[in-house]
Amino acid sequence: MPSTPAAGATAPERIRNFCIIAHIDHGKSTLADRMLQLTEVVDARQMRAQYLDRMDIERERGITIKSQAVRMPWRVREGGLSGEDSVLNMIDTPGHVDFTYEVSRSLAACEGAVLLVDAAQGIEAQTLANLYLALEDDLTIIPVLNKIDLPAAQPEKYAEELAHLIGCQPEDCLRVSGKTGEGVSHLLDEIVRQIPAPVGVADAPARAMIFDSVYDVYRGVVTYVRVIDGRIEARDRIKMMSTGAVHELLEIGVISPEPLKGKGLGVGEVGYLMTGVKDVRQSRVGDTVTINSRPATDALGGYKDPKPMVYSGLYPIDGSDYPDLRDALDKLKLNDAALSYEPETSAALGFGFRCGFLGLLHLEIIRERLEREFGLDLISTSPNVVYRVNLDGGGELTVTNPSEYPTGKVAEVFEPIVRATVLTPNDYVGAVMELCQGRRGSLQGMDYLSADRVELRYTLPLAEIIFDFFDQLKSRTKGYASLDYEPNGEQQADLVKVDILLHGEAVDAFSAIVHKDKAYNYGVGIAAKLRSLIPRQQFEVPIQAAIGSRVIARETIRAIRKDVLAKCYGGDITRKRKLLEKQKEGKKRMKMVGRVEVPQEAFIAALSTSDDGADQRGAGKK
Template identity: 80%
Template sequence: MSPRAVAPLVPAATDPAMIRNFCIIAHIDHGKSTLADRMLQITGIVSDRDMRAQYLDRMDIERERGITIKSQAVRMPWAVADSSGAGRAYALNMIDTPGHVDFSYEVSRSLAACEGAILLVDAAQGIEAQTLANLYLALENDLEIIPVLNKIDLPAAEPEKYARELAELIGGSPDDVLKVSGKTGEGVEALLDRVVERIPAPVGDADAPARAMIFDSVYDSYRGVVTYVRMVDGKLNPRERIQMMSTRATHEILEIGVSSPEPTPTKGLGVGEVGYLITGVKDVRQSKVGDTVTTAVKPASEALAGYTEPLPMVFSGLYPIDGSDYPELREALDKLKLSDAALVYEPETSVALGFGFRAGFLGLLHLEIVTERLRREFGLDIIATAPSVVYEVTTEDKKTVTVTNPSEFPTGGKIAEVREPMVKAAILAPKDYVGTIMELCQSRRGSLLGMDYLGEDRVEIRYTIPLGEIVFDFFDQLKSKTAGYASLDYEPVGDQAADLVKVDILLQGEQVDAFSAIVHRDKAYAYGVLMTGRLRELIPRQQFEVPIQAAIGARIIARESIRAMRKDVLAKCYGGDITRKRKLLEKQKEGKKRMKMVGRVEVPQEAFIAALSGETEGKKDGKK
């Protein structure tokens, strides 16, 4: 704890001039959470006895993987001497944000609640793809940027080189770039002083009707929905009736306070403050992220702008292994949606898997984290089908169909055009790997947009690539081909027409919808061979031979057979006439033929799970 820290500061309402709202943005693994830990310790808001690494990462899955999934807001006190030498106590509201491209929506909401941002760069690795993406987000929000180099205590750190790189990127002098170590605490006090000095105080009308923006919310099983807000105008007090401006629902505030970092009740929230509200509401749909909270007695006439709705990039079917768990899965998704505003879902049914939900995610890691949270936090056993993206299919009779699931792909009629989503990918890597990166992108039907050198040895390569080509194993391939040095960021840039086909998997001539996929015509054969080969290993043998076929429409492109189990009907014949043996074999043959006509191949649950998870096997990476 620094001698500059003041007693925990949680007054009824702080003068807006004494408040500083800021967030920490960076590429994944550049030390945001470690720097936040040191700030909590130095300001004295968390005692040394209670301190633990990644203090603000509340989920087990965050701590295990070392990644931040949820933004966390915390208020810290900090004293700065004024011109007379007396210490003035400031309230610093900090939001620690995720660094992964799949959670950029969390970052965009956090930026809207702040006036400034600390742009953190690893002094051993330099600027990465997500550093640039988050910087552009902050600049769009007109935030004050404080450039900071972290991990200067590492032997491999090159602070002077990367300070020049950072200064060139955002404009200014390399001397303005602060050098800190989140691990040892070196330079963190100077950084807190810079936050007070450079980041502007929040602006709002204290006498206007209350308006607060909901930037996050979580579900507490004991207290109901906990809503995190940033006050813009007016004031909110305990026991006051509030109104949600989008739903017009009214509630009474049972508790209002700030996270410091544990929930600390206060006598109200004023202009510029960041805090939480508890109304006891259990219905998770009543607290929508981006909504405006006002008072019921004197409501505001105009709502705040809110946030742009996130567009799901990847779709997957989520099905309970036990069909009776369907209501529990619906309730679990409702609660997850509250803490993860980027998750979208709607009910769907599958012939093979029963009732479930079609869910939309921002990327493959987002899908993986959501399924993991459903298993851990709600105790559900679920199957996630192979991820797919959204296609626009136009038939020859001018009908347009939006396809999020291969089973929705039109059949029978002639297809005039299929349009697939495209993304603009930015890849940062050492210049030695330019050739291998270009080769990988071109094999995924990418088109080169341009190339820029960020320094003497680092290059940014920009491509447009079909989203369907990068959602599976593109990032893994990129990492393995560049010895782990490359970093990737992408954003949607519309769609384009492509030669895409639907590949169906047939068992005994019957289509199994869960294994269908939409792929480029050039890769259809490879997908057919892969899936038929995988299912031949996974499906148990029957009393009759089972053909596994991959087909495009009526044309079979690949086939494997599961050989029949054969009972030895000649075991009881110790000799005798050959006609006796032939008669028994013919009888067996007839029986198998009849069984094949009426027999239905049951695909065991384990085979479904293994075949579908095989699509993303080895592709579970938390770090882009």
């Protein structure tokens, strides 16, 4: 068994840094499992499926959410560099469009990428998106067809598709099976041969890029770095170049796949640093680490900050949990640089945070992690996108929450749009076009990747695809279409704010900004929903949907009525009328001073995104 080289004892020419990129469900994590077994870094007794998916939520859903780096020794079997151990630093990446930012950070730490394609499914939308990301970073691409053991596999057909896409020969596409292990050792040999070794200046001042970090309850912040220049040794005093903070290094090492303490990290190596710091803001992803005694003068390029595409409010059900929610978001932000948040107050829900996410699955995962890992009970408001509003009297406003929408005259409203790529069998082109045009989409182009697979390119308003667009796409194409999208600027739109009034008072949590054509449907739907959820009061309660002062929909919750005539048997009719008039006066008085209490359960049920078809679990999955 090849022994794992000690951290920091490896010459750069023997290191290969690579990641595995693919569409969802094309077998990245399973292939990573076989690599861990072949390189013998995981004992057979400890081995389990999806070994690098550490979170319970990843294992339950069968998707990768966090990239995981692991160091593996490998000795080439077939000529070449045989007789000498190479060190492979592999990063297993997510496939979902919401976690593209994780993929882009991983690519920046590598020199090459294994592009994995399912031999039974072929090229999908996210395959193309991840390939373009890798080409932007100028990485060496190794095309690989996975799942060749499946009865439905068509490796020859898809090798031609892949070769046409990358510009290589069909025979250059390697064929492997992550499940059986067939062809994986040959793939590891090719990684050593084809991917270039990292380049850096060994005697220059140390510079290392932070590409990920996690919070450990016992040991504080654990920072994952890729060393570009120089060397970092154990017990050095390190400096974060963006904040200027200086810390003593308590531990340094590599992940193989469990943490292995070492003496230092040199050029091209990937490993972890521990300083014992508890303040999560001291270790920013994209920052440059250097040594305090001999600091570097120029920081590394870092990463582009991701822009949130979807906003939603998160509120604790118990108001006293607000400080716990703030601490929990701080800790998650360290682990997920794409999350953004700021405090906000709602008249209906109390104190909470307005959070920005990259998509609905991202929102769902963050909420579930907050509830599981930190024991919080939360309400999330309906997701919405960011609008730019130009006012009549001049001036501009950015609206991330319907309650911020101006009440005065609005000159024009701009909404974010995305460039969407849909890959579908040609039998379903008509159904996909009909869906996209119904969502205010405009066709930008259409290409045949092969005789029976079509790529459609649309620009669509982001607000139209964050709810049930993906579910509709899957149902209309019998599950064969795949979707990828990226921001593409903004466009002017005819948008209005729909307010929901309970007993004449607006409830900010239920307000929404929607297209004028869909305002009536939204108003009718939410009013009917609230009528069934809010308990009856002592007086009649009108539920109204309004655009400004114009009511567009109404439902009424009937009053609870006491039978005041129960004791009045026989006698004159005027006696009964007197009692009924007295009751009516009492109801009228109560209606003037009464307040409608909306129970917490009604908020949770009315705001639950799953009822609106917004559950995008596994979007992009086949």
